Structure formats: C-alpha cells, structure tokens
Amino acid sequence: MPPYRSALADLMAAVQIETLGELSRRSGLTEWQLRRAEWGLLPKLPLEAAQRLAETLNISLGELSQNLGGVSGQSQSNSEALARECQRLQGELAGQSRRLEEEFRRSALQILEPWLRQWPSAVSAAEANPDWPARKLVPLARPVFALLEAWGVESLGAAGEIVAYDPQWHEVLERGAAPAPGEPAQIRYSGYRQGENLLFRAKVSRPQP
Numbered sequence: 001m002p003p004y005r006s007a008l009a010d011l012m013a014a015v016q017i018e019t020l021g022e023l024s025r026r027s028g029l030t031e032w033q034l035r036r037a038e039w040g041l042l043p044k045l046p047l048e049a050a051q052r053l054a055e056t057l058n059i060s061l062g063e064l065s066q067n068l069g070g071v072s073g074q075s076q077s078n079s080e081a082l083a084r085e086c087q088r089l090q091g092e093l094a095g096q097s098r099r100l101e102e103e104f105r106r107s108a109l110q111i112l113e114p115w116l117r118q119w120p121s122a123v124s125a126a127e128a129n130p131d132w133p134a135r136k137l138v139p140l141a142r143p144v145f146a147l148l149e150a151w152g153v154e155s156l157g158a159a160g161e162i163v164a165y166d167p168q169w170h171e172v173l174e175r176g177a178a179p180a181p182g183e184p185a186q187i188r189y190s191g192y193r194q195g196e197n198l199l200f201r202a203k204v205s206r207p208q209p
Contacts, residue, residue, distance in 0.1 A: 002038035004068045011057045011067060027056040042068045047089070111147045114140075148192070156191035156202040163187060163204070171201040179206055 017023050024031050029049050036042075042050060042065060054064040148154075156169050163170070165178075165185035172178040172185075179185050184207050191202030 002035070002040075004040055004042075005038045007067045008034070008038055011059065011064075015056070015058050017056075023053075023056065027052050029053055037068050040068065108147060111143055111150060114143045151194065153192050153194050153199065156193060157187045159187055159190060161187045162207055163202075165204065169193070169198065169201060170204045173203050173205045 012018070012023055017026065020031050020034050023029075023034060027034075029045075029052065033045055033049060034053075036044060037053070045053075050064065051061055054061045057064065059067075157163050162184050163186075164182050165172075166181060167178075169191060170185060170187075171191075173188055185204040186207045187202050187204050189203040192199040
C-alpha cells in the first residue's frame with residue numbers, strides 16, 4: 001500500500017473530494033501524478049503541479065510537502081527546496097506586478113504628455129489675460145479624453161444635454177425635485193461609466209422652462 005495514500009485521503013476528505021478522479025479533474029493533475037504523490041514522490045512533480053494540488057486541497061505548499069513528502073532526511077531537503085522555489089516565484093510575480101504598474105503609468109503619462117506640458121501655461125495665460133477666449137483651452141483637454149477612451153470610460157452626456165432621467169445613471173441636484181424615471185432631465189455635470197460599471201453619476205436637474 002502506498003505510504004501516503006491515507007494522508008492524501010485525509011486531505012481530500014477535508015475538502016469533500018472522494019476519489020482520485022475527482023481530485024484529478026479539479027487540480028488538472030493526472031491520476032498517475034497523484035499516485036506518485038501517494039508513494040512519497042511529491043518532490044519529483046513539477047513545482048507548478050504541486051502548487052495546483054496544494055491549492056485544490058486548500059493548504060499551503062509547505063503543508064502539502066509535510067503531509068505527503070515526509071519531513072526528515074532527503075524528503076526534508078526536498079521540502080525546503082520546494083519552499084525556496086515557491087518564495088522565489090512569489091518574488092518574481094511581485095516584481096512583475098511592479099513592472100506592469102510602472103509600464104501602465106508610463107503609457108498613461110505618454111497619452112497625457114501634451115496636456116501636462118501645455119495646460120499650466122494655458123492657465124497662466126488665462127489668469128494674466130481675462131479677455132483671452134476660453135475656447136482656446138478646449139483643445140488642450142483632448143489628451144485627457146484620449147486617455148479615458150483608451151480605458152473604455154464613457155461620458156453619460158454633456159453639460160446642458162436633455163436626457164431621459166434614469167436613477168441608475170443620474171443624480172438629482174435639487175432635493176424634492178426629482179423627475180420620474182423617463183421624464184426629461186438636464187445634465188448639469190457629466191458622469192462617467194466604464195462598460196456597464198458606474199463610475200460617477202451625472203448630476204441633473206429639471207430642464208429650465
């Protein structure tokens with residue numbers, strides 16, 4: 001009888017798995033790999049396979065090794081090697097996450113670069129010259145909207161637009177003056193959504209007579 005069959009059966013019972021076939025389906029390991037684990041050959045399995053088995057049994061990789069690989073002699077050495085390799089992979093994943101975040105920020109800043117460069121100068125010029133037409137500022141905001149478009153963010157309407165009131169997407173500014181759903185409402189401040197996920201409700205009021 002395989003020396004670790006009983007130990008594996010106990011781990012399976014703890015997560016309500018009755019057969020090796022079911023464990024194989026849930027973990028993605030072959031029954032042959034599972035039978036090797038029953039014989040104490042867990043350290044011979046690929047690290048990824050051992051990690052999937054541990055996750056399926058809802059235990060850590062170290063606990064799996066202690067239960068199926070032994071904790072003395074060569075088995076202990078293999079267990080420690082597995083733990084070190086797991087820590088190394090976790091460190092690599094953390095580093096990859098940081099790199100992806102940095103790349104995301106760089107990409108966003110590249111889209112915003114024209115706005116970041118020109119907007120402060122435009123604001124200074126507007127403050128120094130009150131007669132400067134405000135419409136000249138409008139093109140400078142285009143990179144911001146390009147970034148929103150790249151992220152799949154959509155406006156819920158432009159300021160001044162008349163829309164059918166929908167409490168899912170709209171927030172009424174005046175208390176006690178909410179139109180009924182479907183009645184006309186005028187957007188005062190635009191809202192945004194990303195796909196079907198609401199980010200900010202558009203603030204609306206009853207249309208001016």
